[in-house]
Amino acid sequence: MLTQREDVLRVFQDYSGDLQKLSLRDLEEFLRDEQLEEVDRVQQLAMELIERYEPSDTDAEGYSMSIDSFLMYLASAEGSIFHPRQQSLCQDMIQPLIHYFISSSHDTYLMEDQLRGHSSVEGYIQALKRGCRCVEVDCWDGPNGEPIVYHGHTFTSKILFKDVVNALRNYAFKVSEYPVILSTENHCGAEGEDSSQGEATRTTRLTSMRTASIATASDAWPNELWEDLDSDDGCPVLNTDCSSESLFVFGPGSAFIQRQPRCALGLGRLVALLISQHSNFPAVDQTSLFNSTLLLFFRKMKQRLSRELSDCVVYCKSVHFSSFKHSRIHSKFYEIYSFTESKARKHLREAREEFVHHNARQLTRVYPSGLRTDSSNFNPQVMWNTGTQIVALNFQTAGVEMDLNDGLFSQNGRCGYVLKPDVMRMSERRFDPEVPQNREGYQPRSLCFQVISAQQLPKVNIKESSVVDPFVRVEIHGLPLDQAKQETRYIDNNGFNPVWYDTLRFTIHVPELALARFVVEDYDKASRNDFIRQYTLPFSCIQQGYRHIHLLSKDGTSIPPASLFVHVRITNLV
Structure with missing residues (x-):
């Protein structure tokens, strides 16, 4: 970290009564008037x-802060642009599943392209x-009848299904305790399911995963339905009908269904514990929320399926889309619609209000075009x-799209919801x-960034004489109107501590959907930055x-330690 910063000293002296330190009252004024605490x-x-942050016992005891301590505070997580409260779980997690954006991967097993790329459990x-x-x-x-995972009808490499299961068991809930959807x-096909290898795979799989049938005779899921889910050995019944819906429980934890208006599936209160008393799973606190649960749905199925795979999977039923009107009248709460990006864009062009209304009632999945x-x-x-x-999204491909995905899901404790x-x-x-502008409670905001400086930006190539000419671009991603x-000016030959003091202003019409992306690039007049x-x-x-x-x-x-130093102000426009 740079220890001598003229830009920080300037702020410090604006609030310091004696230009040497911030008294408790000075710091309070800065936090109240400038940081808007x-x-x-x-x-x-x-x-x-x-x-x-004050290392000096004398200053600490007298409740004052030196310039060095002030810089340490500004460079800390508390001085970051990202609000610390948003770094922990802070949203309502007992809403129906349809009410959440869910961090989602496409062809997760692929590490490279879609035709000849390498497949690996490392992708998961x-x-x-x-x-x-x-x-x-x-x-x-x-x-020998053992299931494999790969991008079918291509030259991509293959991995064993059981290795995918093992990877999921080991890593599914290390970052987030909330459900993983497969x-x-x-x-x-059904031909190989009697082979000894296939039986070994079945045994490995079902000792790690437990399935229970969900009755679908009616839209309501009363608690009493769970009392009928018994078998001779006390384990939940394994449903063998692909048309029925099943909840797939994975690892130590619990699964539950919450009855909601419009019969949506909830992420909420525990209704039924699906772990068998004969399983090896430890006891679960029944007040916990959706702890370590794996949910699955089928997207495509052959006419003659492997029954043992079908037995394990179906929580959401993937159905063909006819029209938004048909869906509104006939869809069940457990049905999910999958669209390619081009089909989804067509719906957006032709019936955007209907599309939004549909997604307030049903689960929808959109995935990349096969041309990618x-x-x-x-x-x-x-x-x-x-x-x-x-x-x-293809998580293996870096770029603005994955930056947006990482940005959206950086909030709410990075739980993926x-x-x-x-x-x-x-x-x-x-x-x-x-x-x-037509929505109820419309409240646009003015967002103003003063880009002050950058610190210790890396070189873009390994030449010793290489020096960057940096500039900053601020992008707002959200609704079309937002x-x-x-961009700032570019600074010649200074990646160590360039200073701009350039002001960039934006109008945000729907703040709840907006993302701010900061990009630092090396300006080049003759070629691409x-x-x-x-x-x-x-x-x-x-x-x-x-x-x-x-x-x-x-x-x-x-x-670390590359950073930007900015001043931010947000105001209401109406």
């Missing part, structure tokens, strides 16, 4: 910051470590603007993403005042 806790916060491990809660498993017949494409053989991604923001819950805006959860109301970007670092966060997580932005690499990795 809550007035009723400013004094306590000021005292805590002095105790935490990395996605789960990144907070992904919906992964894909494409199952095919392998040697989007499963089952191409396994290079594993590139589409812009997920376009689909989030419709309220689509499962927007599947983000509550959708109110206007997208109300099926009794309509919302037009093209005309947000999409915008502005080179990427240096980036950082993306939700509008709702932005802290006002003087803040540091701790920049990330292209693949989202944190590599």
Whole structure:
């Protein structure tokens, strides 16, 4: 960290009574007027910051802060642009599943392209470590009847289904305790299910996973239905009918269903414990929320399926889409619709209000076009603007699309679930993403960034004489009316501590859907600018005042100490 900062000294002296230190009263004034901290806790916060960052016993005992301590505070997580409260679980987690955006991966097993790329369980491990809660498993017949996973009818390499299961068991709940959804494409035939190898796979799988039937005779799921789910050995019944819905329990934990208006599936209170008394799972606290649960749905099935795979899977039933009107009249709460990105864009062009209204009632999944053989991604923001819950991306491909995904799911404790805006959860109301001014409670905001400086930006090539000419671009991603970007000037030959003091202003019409992306690039007059670092966060997580932005690499990795120093102000426009 740079220890001599003229930009920070300037702020410090603006609030210091004697230009040497910040008294307790000086710091309180800075926190209240500049950082816009809550007035009723400013004094306590000021005292805590002095105790935490002031190394001098004399200053600490006298409740004053030196310039060095002030810099330490501004460079800390408390001085970050990302609000600390949003880094922990802070949203309502007992809403129906349809009310959440869910971090989702496409062809999770692939590490490279879609035609000849390498398949690996590492794809699942990395996605789960990144907070992904919906992964894909494409199952095919392998040697000796043992299921394999790969991108069928291509030259991509193959991995064993049981290795995928082991990876899920080991990593599914390390980052988040909330449900993992398996989007499963089952191409396994019935021929090999009697083989000894297939039986070994079955045994391995079912000792780790437990399935229970869900009655679908009516839309309501009263608690009494669970009393009938008994078998001779006391284990939950394994349903062998592919048309029925099953909940798939994975690892130590519990599964539950909450009866909701419109019969949606909840992420809420425990209704039924599905772990058998004969299983090896430890006891579970029945007040916990959806702890370590794995949910599955089939996307495509052969005419003659492997019965043992079908027995394990179906929580959501993937159904053909006819029309929004047909869905509104006939759809069941457990049905899910999957669209390619092109089909989803067509619905958005032709019936955007209906699309949003549909997603307030049903689960929808959108995935990349089959033409993206290079594993590139589409812009997920376009689909989030419709309220689509499962927007599947190729996690192995870095770029702005994955930056947006990482940014959206960086909130709420990185649990992989983000509550959708109110206007997208109300099926009794309509919302037009093209005309947000018509929504109830419309409140646009002015967002102003003063980009002050950057610190210790890396070189873009390894030449010793290489020096960057940095500039900053701020992008706003959200509804079409909110999409915008502005840039600072570029600074010649200074990646160590460039200073701008450039002001960029934006108008945000629907803050709940907006993301701010900061990109630092190396200006080049003769060729394309080179990427240096980036950082993306939700509008709702932005802290006002003087803040540091701790920049990330292209693949989202944190590599200190590169940072930006900015001043942020948000005001209401109406």
